[in-house]
Amino acid sequence: MKSSEYISLEDTFGAQNYKPLDVVLERGQGIWVWDVEGNKYMDCLSAYSAINQGHCNPKIMDALVGQAQKLTLTSRAFRNDQLGPFYKELCELTNSRKVLLMNSGAEAVETAIKAVRKWGYMVKGVPEDRAEIIVCRNNFHGRTVTIISFSTDPGSSTGFGPFTPGFKVIEFGDAGDLEAAITDKTVAFLVEPIQGEAGVIIPPDGYLRDIRNICTDTGITLIFDEIQTGLGRTGKLLAEEHENVEADLTLIGKALSGGFYPVSAVLSNAEVLGVLKPGEHGSTFGGNPLACAVGRSALKVLVEDGLIQNAEKMGLYFKEELKKMNNPNIKEVRGRGLLIGVEFHPETEGARQYCEKLKNAGLLCKETHHNIIRFAPPLTITKDDIDWALARIIPILSK
Numbered sequence: 522m523k524s525s526e527y528i529s530l531e532d533t534f535g536a537q538n539y540k541p542l543d544v545v546l547e548r549g550q551g552i553w554v555w556d557v558e559g560n561k562y563m564d565c566l567s568a569y570s571a572i573n574q575g576h577c578n579p580k581i582m583d584a585l586v587g588q589a590q591k592l593t594l595t596s597r598a599f600r601n602d603q604l605g606p607f608y609k610e611l612c613e614l615t616n617s618r619k620v621l622l623m624n625s626g627a628e629a630v631e632t633a634i635k636a637v638r639k640w641g642y643m644v645k646g647v648p649e650d651r652a653e654i655i656v657c658r659n660n661f662h663g664r665t666v667t668i669i670s671f672s673t674d675p676g677s678s679t680g681f682g683p684f685t686p687g688f689k690v691i692e693f694g695d696a697g698d699l700e701a702a703i704t705d706k707t708v709a710f711l712v713e714p715i716q717g718e719a720g721v722i723i724p725p726d727g728y729l730r731d732i733r734n735i736c737t738d739t740g741i742t743l744i745f746d747e748i749q750t751g752l753g754r755t756g757k758l759l760a761e762e763h764e765n766v767e768a769d770l771t772l773i774g775k776a777l778s779g780g781f782y783p784v785s786a787v788l789s790n791a792e793v794l795g796v797l798k799p800g801e802h803g804s805t806f807g808g809n810p811l812a813c814a815v816g817r818s819a820l821k822v823l824v825e826d827g828l829i830q831n832a833e834k835m836g837l838y839f840k841e842e843l844k845k846m847n848n849p850n851i852k853e854v855r856g857r858g859l860l861i862g863v864e865f866h867p868e869t870e871g872a873r874q875y876c877e878k879l880k881n882a883g884l885l886c887k888e889t890h891h892n893i894i895r896f897a898p899p900l901t902i903t904k905d906d907i908d909w910a911l912a913r914i915i916p917i918l919s920k
C-alpha cells in the first residue's frame with residue numbers, strides 16, 4: 522500500500538484528534554525512521570521525548586523480548602521479580618525514597634494529585650475536600666478530565682466540562698506569584714521545570730531554587746513534572762539538577778521505556794507516597810514485569826551509553842549553530858540540552874509551513890503552538906548527524 526492509502530484509512534476510520542504530518546512510517550533505527558515508500562528521515566521529535574535512547578534500541582529490545590517470553594503481567598495482586606529491582610535502581614539513580622509505577626504520563630500526574638491531596642488532609646491538617654494545588658499558566662500535564670481542568674489552553678478544555686475543582690493558576694517563572702498564591706489550604710505546587718508543550722519555555726535562573734525554598738518554608742509539596750524534561754533530555758538526568766534542587770514528588774514517563782511501552786513513575790520522598798494505603802490506588806498494568814524489565818534497561822542505556830552527557834554537549838552545539846541564523850522572522854532560539862525551540866514572531870505565517878518543508882528535506886519535527894518549532898532528536902545523535910540536520914534546517918528556516 523502507498524502512503525496515500527494508509528492516510529485515507531486513518532482519516533476514514535480514526536477519530537481526528539491529531540493533525541499529523543502526512544508521512545507514514547514503518548521502520549526506525551536510532552535517530553532515523555523510514556516511510557512506506559522507503560524514504561529516510563531524521564526524527565527530531567523523538568515521540569515528544571519518549572525515544573531518548575533512539576528508535577528500537579537493541580539493548581532495550583532484548584530486555585523486552587526476553588521478558589515477554591518469561592512473564593508479562595501478574596497484576597499487583599502478586600509480586601514479581603522485576604518490580605523490586607526496578608524500584609531500587611530508580612531510587613538510587615534519582616535519589617528518591619519511594620516509587621509508584623503507572624503507565625501513561627497523565628496517570629502519574631493523577632497519582633501525584635491524589636497523593637498530595639491525601640497528604641494535605643492526613644499530615645498537614647487541611648479540612649477534607651478543601652485542598653488546593655497551584656499550577657502554572659500554559660502548563661501541559663496530560664489529557665484526563667482532572668488535568669485539563671487546570672489547563673489554560675482553551676483547545677484542551679473547551680467542551681469537556683464540568684471540571685475538577687481545587688486548582689489555582691499562577692504565572693510560570695515568577696516565584697513571587699507562587700508566594701502570593703499559597704494559602705493554608707494549599708497542598709502542592711505542580712510545575713514543569715521547563716515548559717515543553719508551551720514552546721520550550723525556560724524559567725529565569727534561580728526560579729527552581731526559589732520555588733523550592735518557598736515550598737519548604739510554607740510547608741507545601743513541590744511536584745516537578747519531568748515527563749518531558751527528565752531522563753537526560755536537557756543534559757541532566759532530571760532538569761531539577763540544573764539548579765541542584767529536589768522536588769518532593771518527581772514525575773517521569775515517556776523515555777522511561779525508551780519508547781517501547783508506556784511506563785511512568787511517581788518518585789517521592791518517604792512522606793508523601795507513604796499516605797497511600799493498600800487498596801487506595803492502583804492500575805492493572807502499573808508495575809508489571811514487562812514494563813519493569815524494559816524500564817530497567819532503558820535507564821541502564823541512558824547511563825551506560827553516556828546519553829545524558831551527549832545531550833548536554835550536542836544540545837549546546839546544535840543551539841549555538843541555530844542561533845547563527847539571521848532571519849528577522851525568528852524571535853528567539855532557546856533550549857537546554859537537546860530540547861530546543863525556535864520561536865517565530867507571531868505575525869509570521871507560522872511554524873507549520875517550515876515543518877512541512879523540513880519533512881520534504883528529510884527531517885521530521887513538529888510545531889508547538891503555531892509559531893514555535895521544537896527540535897528534540899534522540900540523545901544518541903552525533904555531531905555529524907547534527908551537521909546533516911543543520912545543512913537542511915538553516916536554508917529552510919533562513920527564508
Ligand SMILES: *Cc1c(COP(=O)(O)O)cnc(C)c1O
Pocket residue numbers: 569624625626627628630661662663664713717718746747748749750774775
Ligand atoms: C507528555 C506529557 C505528559 C502526559 O504524558 P502521557 O503519557 O501523554 O499521558 C504530562 N506532562 C508532560 C510535561 C508531558 O510532556
